[in-house]
Amino acid sequence: MPYVTSVINLKGGVGKTTITLALAHFLALEHQKRVLVIDLDPQTNATVCLISEDEWKSRDDNGRTLYQLFADQVKGSRRFDADAAIVRDVSNVGGGVKGLDLLPSSLRLIKVQDRVTQITDLETYERGPLFALRDALKEYLPYYDHVLIDCPPALGVVTLNGLAISDSYIVPVVPDILSVLGIPPILDRVEHFGRCTKRNIRALGIVISKMRAQTILHNEMERRLREDFVERRFPPVFQTVVPESTRIAEAANVMAPVNTLQQKYGNGGPYEELSMLTREYLTCVVR
Amino acid sequence: MSSDSRDATPEQRRAVATFLRRLADQAERDETLAATLHTLLAESGLLTSATGDGDAPARGKGRASRSARTATPADVAVDPFPLLRAGGESGLRARLDTLDLAALRQIVRAHRLDPARISARWTARERVVTLIVEQTRARVNHGKAFSRV
Numbered sequence: 001m002p003y004v005t006s007v008i009n010l011k012g013g014v015g016k017t018t019i020t021l022a023l024a025h026f027l028a029l030e031h032q033k034r035v036l037v038i039d040l041d042p043q044t045n046a047t048v049c050l051i052s053e054d055e056w057k058s059r060d061d062n063g064r065t066l067y068q069l070f071a072d073q074v075k076g077s078r079r080f081d082a083d084a085a086i087v088r089d090v091s092n093v094g095g096g097v098k099g100l101d102l103l104p105s106s107l108r109l110i111k112v113q114d115r116v117t118q119i120t121d122l123e124t125y126e127r128g129p130l131f132a133l134r135d136a137l138k139e140y141l142p143y144y145d146h147v148l149i150d151c152p153p154a155l156g157v158v159t160l161n162g163l164a165i166s167d168s169y170i171v172p173v174v175p176d177i178l179s180v181l182g183i184p185p186i187l188d189r190v191e192h193f194g195r196c197t198k199r200n201i202r203a204l205g206i207v208i209s210k211m212r213a214q215t216i217l218h219n220e221m222e223r224r225l226r227e228d229f230v231e232r233r234f235p236p237v238f239q240t241v242v243p244e245s246t247r248i249a250e251a252a253n254v255m256a257p258v259n260t261l262q263q264k265y266g267n268g269g270p271y272e273e274l275s276m277l278t279r280e281y282l283t284c285v286v287r
Numbered sequence: 288m289s290s291d292s293r294d295a296t297p298e299q300r301r302a303v304a305t306f307l308r309r310l311a312d313q314a315e316r317d318e319t320l321a322a323t324l325h326t327l328l329a330e331s332g333l334l335t336s337a338t339g340d341g342d343a344p345a346r347g348k349g350r351a352s353r354s355a356r357t358a359t360p361a362d363v364a365v366d367p368f369p370l371l372r373a374g375g376e377s378g379l380r381a382r383l384d385t386l387d388l389a390a391l392r393q394i395v396r397a398h399r400l401d402p403a404r405i406s407a408r409w410t411a412r413e414r415v416v417t418l419i420v421e422q423t424r425a426r427v428n429h430g431k432a433f434s435r436v
Contacts, residue, residue, distance in 0.1 A: 053432035250402040255425035263403035
C-alpha cells in the first residue's frame with residue numbers, strides 16, 4: 001500500500017499546493033516513485049498546475065473530477081469512476097512525468113461541499129460520506145508508492161475524506177503570526193478524528209514555507225516554532241526551509257516549456273531546497 | 288572618506304561584515320531579493336550591467352541599453368499581448384516574423400515567457416516565434432475555463 005500524506009493548513013496561501021506539487025515531482029523524477037496527487041481543494045490549483053485548464057474543463061464537464069464523487073453522495077447516484085478520473089503521467093516537465101498521476105478537483109466542489117457537510121455528523125463521524133474517497137480508490141491506491149493530498153484550507157468533510165486514507169499529514173506554514181495560529185486546531189481536530197475512526201494519523205511535521213530569511217519576523221517565528229517542538233506543543237519542524245521565490249511562483253505555469261526539475265524550479269535556487277525537502281520527507285515516512 | 292570621519296570601531300566593523308555576509312548568503316538563496324539588489328545597484332551606477340550576450344557594460348547608456356537579460360516589457364518595441372488580442376495568432380505571428388532573433392529573444396525575456404530559458408539555445412527564429420505565440424495565447428486565455436463553470 002502507498003504511504004499517504006495530507007497537506008493541511010486552515011489558512012490559505014501558506015504553500016500547501018507548492019509543497020504537494022514539489023514533493024510529487026521530486027518523488028517521481030528523482031526517486032522513481034509512483035505518485036498520485038489528490039487535489040481536494042475546490043480552488044483546483046494543484047489540478048491546473050498539472051494539466052491544462054482546457055483539459056480540466058473537459059474532464060469536469062464529463063464527471064471525471066472529484067466533484068462527481070461528492071455529488072454522488074448528495075444525489076445518491078454512482079457516476080464517479082476513479083479509473084476514468086485519474087489523469088496519468090501529468091505535468092509540463094518533459095511533456096509529462098511517467099508515474100505522476102492526478103485525481104483532479106473541481107470548482108464545483110464549492111457548491112457541493114456544504115451540502116455534504118449538512119448530511120454529516122462532525123462530532124461522532126457516524127453519519128455522512130466520510131469514506132467516499134477511500135471506497136472509490138480502494139482498487140487503485142495499491143498501484144502507488146506515495147499519495148499526496150492537497151487539502152482545502154478547512155477541516156470539513158472534504159478534508160476528512162483525505163484524512164480517512166492518510167497515514168500522516170504535514171502542515172506548511174509561513175513563519176508569520178497568522179499562519180501559526182491555525183496549527184493547534186489542526187492538531188486537535190485530526191487527533192479527534194483519528195481517535196473516533198480508529199486510525200493513527202501521524203503529524204509528520206511542519207514545513208516552513210515562503211521564508212524570507214532577511215526579515216526579523218520570519219527568523220523569530222522559525223526559532224519559536226522549533227522551540228515549540230522541543231516543548232512538545234507542536235510536531236517537529238522540517239530542517240529544510242522553502243524560501244519565498246519567484247521561480248516557485250512561476251513553476252505553477254503548466255504551459256511553460258521545461259524539460260527538467262532544475263529548469264522548473266531554478267537550479268541553485270529553490271530546486272536545491274525542494275530536493276532536500278523530498279529527501280527529508282522520505283526519511284520521515286518509514287512506517 | 289572625508290577627513291573628519293572617524294574610524295569604525297571593531298564592533299561596528301564586525302556588525303557591517305556580518306550584515307553583508309548574511310545579505311550575500313540570502314541573495315544567493317532568494318531570487319527576489321537578488322533581483323531587487325541587482326536593480327538597485329544597477330540604478331545607482333555601482334554595478335555595470337553585463338548583457339546576456341556578453342556585450343560591453345551598458346553603463347551610462349541609459350534605459351535603452353538595459354541588458355536583454357534584465358529587460359522589462361517597457362524596453363521592448365513589440366508587446367505581443369495587444370497584438371494577439373487585436374489581430375489573433377496570425378496577426379501576432381506576422382508582426383513577429385518581421386523581427387530578428389535578438390529582438391524575439393528580448394520579448395521572451397521581457398515578458399518572462401520562458402522562465403527556464405530553454406529557448407536561449409535555439410537558433411531557429413520560427414521556434415522562438417512559436418514559443419511567443421503559444422505562451423502569449425496561454426496567458427491571454429488563463430482562467431477562461433474557470434469563468435465558464
